[in-house]
Amino acid sequence: MRPTVHDIAAEAGVSLATVDRVMNARPGVREKTKVKVEQAIEKLGYVRDVAAANLAKGRTYPFTFILPCNENAFMGELRDAVLQANERGRIERTQITIVDVPAFDAEALAEALVATGESNPAGIAVVAIQADPVREAVRKLTDRGIPVVTLVSDLEDSTRDHYAGVDNPAAGRTAATLLGRFLSRQKGTIGVLAGSLSVRDHQNRFSGFSEIMAAHFPELSILPPMEGRDDSALARKLVCEAVEAHPDMIGLYSLGAGNRGLIAALEEARTKGRELVTIAHELSAHSREALETGLFDVVLNQDAGHEVRSAIRVLKAKADGLEVIAAQERIRIDIFIKDNLP
Amino acid sequence: MRPTVHDIAAEAGVSLATVDRVMNARPGVREKTKVKVEQAIEKLGYVRDVAAANLAKGRTYPFTFILPCNENAFMGELRDAVLQANERGRIERTQITIVDVPAFDAEALAEALVATGESNPAGIAVVAIQADPVREAVRKLTDRGIPVVTLVSDLEDSTRDHYAGVDNPAAGRTAATLLGRFLSRQKGTIGVLAGSLSVRDHQNRFSGFSEIMAAHFPELSILPPMEGRDDSALARKLVCEAVEAHPDMIGLYSLGAGNRGLIAALEEARTKGRELVTIAHELSAHSREALETGLFDVVLNQDAGHEVRSAIRVLKAKADGLEVIAAQERIRIDIFIKDNLP
DNA sequence: CTGTTAGCGCATTCAA
């Protein structure tokens, strides 16, 4: 049978309360007795039963997630993931409130952060926008000791505690390598469709993409990026126009949302005999179908569920003043082609 | 505050014990009171606190994992994952025993299964070999009500309860598509290095690979597969010879283990001016380095940790007579290139 | 500084 606090107490010749105090690093224990307890823990190979601890604590963590009220599939998934986490939260003692903010609106986001702070949550997760008012709002929160983690899109040069999202430059580089290799030394131009280059994740993907393109695929030149604002209708229009305007465009990297519009545009291009090697982001019912019909060649994906769960773990750890194991919280970039779809 | 058993008892006007009886479908409750309790549960929206339940139960699950004592990196990882799971098992109330068997030895495996059954474990996970004595041994176990899940390599036409591993035909298809597209219409031959085609996972990868190659890349022809027995030295020898013998070999799919030997062979080939587009399986320190130096172009990976955890979850569910959510237990095929390495 | 005690939500004897 594995040792319990009782065994430790007996071994160290102290009471349960004292064992608990040293285990939770609480004050009011003489150095000498502390050592005794630690030795007992060491000797018996004690490991604390977290489930029982949580049960006894009965503490709940009120967290707030601030999400853009975008219509695109990925944000929908993210929202679902949060809702789902909240379900499980019943037993994990977390309680999550979702706050909606208009997309791509830094001012509104900053205000929402401030307002959220008022309710004194145990932690905040936010899909960040790169802007000073946002940084300022985050600083105020962290100053007050409220843990803040950025979700999906980071806020650089800020006081946020953690970033729960993929390595976006790496995603861009991945797209570049695959696109370049699939095109294998053909000459031509490559279109880039972003949501908005004021969002850090899109910026970063673009720079990673450009870097590898320039370094390894000089035969391909990148057209100036289009900004589709993650809006399907706009994305469609932009891509259709670009296909017309650039007869030598043989590849496309869509690094934002708006896959529906993009797919429509590619379908239209296909009817005109134009086939572009296309890489897009985020796996959804639509992008999945596009992979199957060959409209998309590759889809890069970040698992919304993983991101949300990671954010919660980190928030919890921070709220408890514990360290997070960085390696364990890294979010992977999934590569999907038609053959390895889940 | 969420409702507890006490609330249910009060609402239904019965005692805790009775609530517990209907919750766990135990006998000794009048139909009428049973209904009362069920209504109370429904009305209050009660959900049982699994952690507390486990704490009270104190039940532990003795599981046995039967693993081939191979030297390759992947099996090492798998073993580590099991060990690690066993650590956590202290709090998850699982206790795992590892049984080693010689690799690729169906008889030995069948014997090990029988022997393991003697100790009456709550469940068995096994890296299967496709053979009748193994099927027979598994059948005896499942007949006795011991849950059996196959791990990494499946046992088809058997009574195993579940398979915790990747979709190997899909892995083969993925390799074929990537290899074919990277080679973009060059003509040539493709080498295939397997561990042993008597193991179902290797068989399946090969057939998926062949299928897509034949269907979409007629300009590439597959050479007869080599069997390296997941042994580095042998793999090296076979690949070196193949490179010599087939000057038109421009691609290689290694669908088994023995990456170290494979890498050595590719290095040798490189010094002779031969570069093969190469796809291998399983991410390790070696294969990772090979990706970085361009010796490997793609590495397909199955996450040993995920597989082990999934196997345990399923075993536990089966031991408790619960259903498993199939979608949640599907193991993904990860695609790694040099740009998206973790 | 240290110990006693009463739960957390649930399962399970043992009585009734």
Add this chain to the structure above:
DNA sequence: TTGAATGCGCTAACAG
């Protein structure tokens, strides 16, 4: 057929 009482491993008042 039902209920009261006890304990799982841990935390947290409250005393001393």
